[in-house]
Structures are given as C-alpha cells and as structure tokens.
Amino acid sequence: MAETxxxxxxxxxxxxxxxxxxxxxxxxxxxxxxxxxxxLCAQVSADLIRIEKDVQEFIDFVxxxxxxxxxxxxxxxxDIYSDTIYSxxxxxxxAEMWINAVTEIKNRYQAQMHTEDEFNLQSLQSxxxxxxxxxxxxxxxxxxxxxxxxxxxxxxxxxxxxxxxYQYISNIKSIIExxxxxxxxxxxxxxxxxISGGKxxxxxxxxxxxxxxxxxxxxxxxVFELEHIKTxxxxxxxxxxxxxxxxxxxxxxxxxxxxxxxxxVYTVRGKVYRDAEQIxxx
Amino acid sequence: MSxxxxxxxxxxxxxxxxxxxxxxxxxxxxxxxxxDLTTWKAGIPGRDNTLWAEGTYxxxxxxxxxxxxxxxxxxxxxxxxxPNVYPSGTICLSIxxxxxxxRPAITLKQxxxxxxxxxxxxxxxxxxxxxxxxxxxxxxxxxxxxxxxQAKRYVNYSFN
Numbered sequence: 001m002a003e004t005x006x007x008x009x010x011x012x013x014x015x016x017x018x019x020x021x022x023x024x025x026x027x028x029x030x031x032x033x034x035x036x037x038x039x040l041c042a043q044v045s046a047d048l049i050r051i052e053k054d055v056q057e058f059i060d061f062v063x064x065x066x067x068x069x070x071x072x073x074x075x076x077x078x079d080i081y082s083d084t085i086y087s088x089x090x091x092x093x094x095a096e097m098w099i100n101a102v103t104e105i106k107n108r109y110q111a112q113m114h115t116e117d118e119f120n121l122q123s124l125q126s127x128x129x130x131x132x133x134x135x136x137x138x139x140x141x142x143x144x145x146x147x148x149x150x151x152x153x154x155x156x157x158x159x160x161x162x163x164x165x166y167q168y169i170s171n172i173k174s175i176i177e178x179x180x181x182x183x184x185x186x187x188x189x190x191x192x193x194x195i196s197g198g199k200x201x202x203x204x205x206x207x208x209x210x211x212x213x214x215x216x217x218x219x220x221x222x223v224f225e226l227e228h229i230k231t232x233x234x235x236x237x238x239x240x241x242x243x244x245x246x247x248x249x250x251x252x253x254x255x256x257x258x259x260x261x262x263x264x265v266y267t268v269r270g271k272v273y274r275d276a277e278q279i280x281x282x
Numbered sequence: 283m284s285x286x287x288x289x290x291x292x293x294x295x296x297x298x299x300x301x302x303x304x305x306x307x308x309x310x311x312x313x314x315x316x317x318d319l320t321t322w323k324a325g326i327p328g329r330d331n332t333l334w335a336e337g338t339y340x341x342x343x344x345x346x347x348x349x350x351x352x353x354x355x356x357x358x359x360x361x362x363x364x365p366n367v368y369p370s371g372t373i374c375l376s377i378x379x380x381x382x383x384x385r386p387a388i389t390l391k392q393x394x395x396x397x398x399x400x401x402x403x404x405x406x407x408x409x410x411x412x413x414x415x416x417x418x419x420x421x422x423x424x425x426x427x428x429x430x431x432q433a434k435r436y437v438n439y440s441f442n
Binding site for chain 2 (some may be wrong): 207231239242
C-alpha cells in the first residue's frame with residue numbers, strides 16, 4: 001500500500017485552469033461521490049498492519065502449543081481476515097480508479113479548451129448549463145468504464161493475490177487444510193519449496209531429518225534446519241542445494257514459520273510413519 | 283549423535299523406502315555382524331540400449347567423517363575400464379568433488395544415478411586412465427569391444 005499512500009488530499013489535484021468556468025457546486029458533487037484517498041490509504045495500511053500482527057501471533061501460538069489447538073475457530077477467523085483484507089484492498093483500488101478517471105477527464109477537458117471558440121457571455125451560459133454537469137458525469141462514466149474493464153480482466157484479483165498479508169493468510173489456510181500440499185505458485189521463480197511427487201518435503205536436505213527449527217535463506221528461499229545450515233556455513237558460502245548458485249551468510253537466514261506450521265500440523269495430526277519405521281527399520 | 287551418523291541412517295531409510303529399479307546399495311557388515319554405515323556396497327546397472335546394458339557394476343562408497351559437508355568417495359574395482367575412472371577405481375565426477383559440484387543436499391540416489399549416466403556418457407575432457415581414454419578418443423571399435431567384454435564379466439554380479 002505504501003506506494004499509493006499520499007499526504008495530499010487528491011481533491012487538491014482537481015484544480016482546473018481558472019478559465020474553465022466550472023460552477024463551484026461541481027466540486028461539491030465530486031467530493032461527495034469520491035472517496036478521500038489519503039484518509040483511505042492510511043486507514044487501509046493501518047488495518048493491514050494490524051491484521052498481519054494478529055496472524056503472526058496466531059502462528060506463534062500454534063507453534064508454541066504442544067497440542068494442536070482447535071483449528072476450526074481459527075480457520076473461521078482467518079476467513080474473516082481475508083474478507084476484511086479483500087474489502088480494504090477493494091476500496092483502495094476503487095479510489096485509485098476514481099483518481100485515474102478524474103485525471104483522464106481533466107486532461108480531455110483541457111485539450112478541448114484550446115481548440116474551441118472563445119467564450120462569450122452566451123457560450124459561458126450554455127457551458128454552465130451543460131458542460132459543468134457533464135464534467136461530473138463524464139468522470140462518473142469514465143470510472144464505470146474502467147471498473148467494467150477491470151472486472152473483465154480480473155486485474156483486481158491478481159493485484160490482491162500479490163498482496164503479502166492476503167497471500168500469507170491463504171497459504172496458512174491451505175497448510176491447515178493439507179500440510180503436504182505445495183502452495184499455489186504466485187511468483188514462479190521465487191518459490192524454493194522442495195517438492196517431490198507433488199508433496200512438500202518436511203525434511204532438512206542436509207540431515208534428511210524432519211525439521212525442528214526450519215530457517216529459510218532469503219537469497220534463494222531454500223529451507224534448512226538451523227543447526228545444520230549454520231554448521232555448513234562455517235566452512236562454505238554456497239547453498240547446500242545442488243544446482244543453486246546462491247551464496248548465503250548466516251545473516252540471510254530467517255525463521256520459516258510456514259514450514260514450522262506444516263510440520264506441526266502434519267505431526268500432531270498423527271500422520272507420522274517415521275516412528276513406526278524406526279522400530280522396523282535399520 | 284553426529285550429523286554424519288544421523289544423515290547416513292536417514293539415507294538408509296530413504297533407500298529402503300524407495301530406490302531406482304535395478305540398483306542396490308547397502309552398508310557393509312563389520313566383524314561383529316553390526317552395520318558399518320560409513321562404507322556401502324552398491325550395484326549400478328548399465329542403462330538399457332547402451333553398450334553397458336548387460337552388466338551391473340559394483341562400487342564401494344566411503345563416507346568421510348565430514349559427510350555431508352564433504353562428498354563420499356566412490357570406487358569401482360581397480361582396473362575398471364572407463365575414461366573417467368582412475369586405475370585405482372576411483373571415479374572422477376564433478377558432483378563427487380568438493381571443489382566442484384558437491385553439495386550436502388545431494389543424496390545417495392542422485393549419486394548412483396549420476397554414475398549410471400557417466401558410464402554411457404564419458405567426459406572426454408577429464409581423462410583418468412590411459413587405455414580407455416585413448417581408445418574412446420581414437421579407436422571406437424576397440425573401445426566398444428572392451429566395454430562389451432567388461433559388461434559380460436559383470437552380468438548378474440552380486441556381492442553375496
């Protein structure tokens with residue numbers, strides 16, 4: 001949201017050249033139909049940050065419990081969070097479209113002013129009667145038009161999917177649903193989750209043991225058990241994964257809470273064959 | 283327990299659960315009958331429709347104390363005929379070289395598949411023995427004859 005936040009009220013930006021004789025009430029009309037962008041953006045940003053914090057706390061809570069807490073109410077609150085983010089983002093997106101519509105129509109009017117005949121009292125009168133009303137209508141029409149184009153192109157949906165918190169919550173929901181399922185790939189190249197046979201591996205690639213404290217390299221997104229990757233980095237700078245050219249330092253490692261959540265949900269739900277295997281195996 | 287031991291136990295479990303068709307791999311038994319996880323015997327089948335197809339070739343895999351930080355050493359029997367195998371039997375392959383492409387995430391399965399690939403596709407740029415390398419580069423008829431003879435020696439080869 002940061003890039004769209006602005007401190008100036010976008011109504012200031014509406015100023016047409018003084019020679020365009022818009023009656024002052026058209027500004028009033030506009031201010032009634034259009035959202036105030038600065039307020040809205042600040043509100044949306046604040047709400048998103050709060051939601052992100054809540055979700056982070058939820059994950060920490062689940063990870064710190066020995067038992068898996070009852071997931072149903074948690075899933076419900078996650079749904080509410082996604083819906084809230086959806087509405088917040090939707091209003092911000094609509095505000096953006098209003099602003100674009102205003103800019104578009106303003107430019108169109110300015111272009112017209114240069115080509116048309118000079119004003120006299122008569123033309124001014126007719127302008128006041130017709131054009132000024134049309135100015136507001138034209139903006140409204142332009143807005144409706146871009147809204148229609150948007151809904152056909154689903155550009156808002158793809159915009160939403162790239163929004164961090166929204167994607168994060170859908171990832172958590174997907175993990176609770178099925179901890180072994182790979183996440184839908186939003187940024188193909190970024191995704192470094194190891195997948196074998198359509199399942200996500202819960203095993204550290206260095207020890208091949210199930211993760212206890214998974215950490216992710218910010219350079220390449222490869223996930224490792226903290227203890228083992230630290231040892232590896234004492235004598236190497238290369239990523240331990242074959243074919244990965246990234247150079248990693250210990251400072252590039254960040255906790256991978258989503259992987260920790262996967263392991264937690266998977267183990268606690270009792271789908272652990274490993275214990276049984278240990279008795280039979282070796 | 284050391285990382286080396288943990289990793290080797292997991293490799294063993296992984297191999298027992300799933301390994302490529304026609305391959306075998308197991309840790310050797312020590313004098314007292316227990317398993318020595320740091321030394322494995324493995325069999326690598328030649329790929330179908332190649333000169334190597336008939337044989338299953340024995341290798342000894344030795345894991346150093348620093349494994350998986352350092353790669354295992356993989357050896358054919360001494361005198362094995364292949365351009366990239368030293369007279370001692372040691373295999374010259376980039377993924378088995380710490381200075382080159384070895385990475386701790388490379389599993390036993392990937393190693394043996396890499397060696398199978400090397401059998402039919404020698405790397406002419408890293409000669410490790412004179413006879414096979416020279417024949418491969420200059421006398422294909424002799425090379426193919428030797429490979430086929432060798433394949434016959436390793437038909438149904440087993441360690442038992």
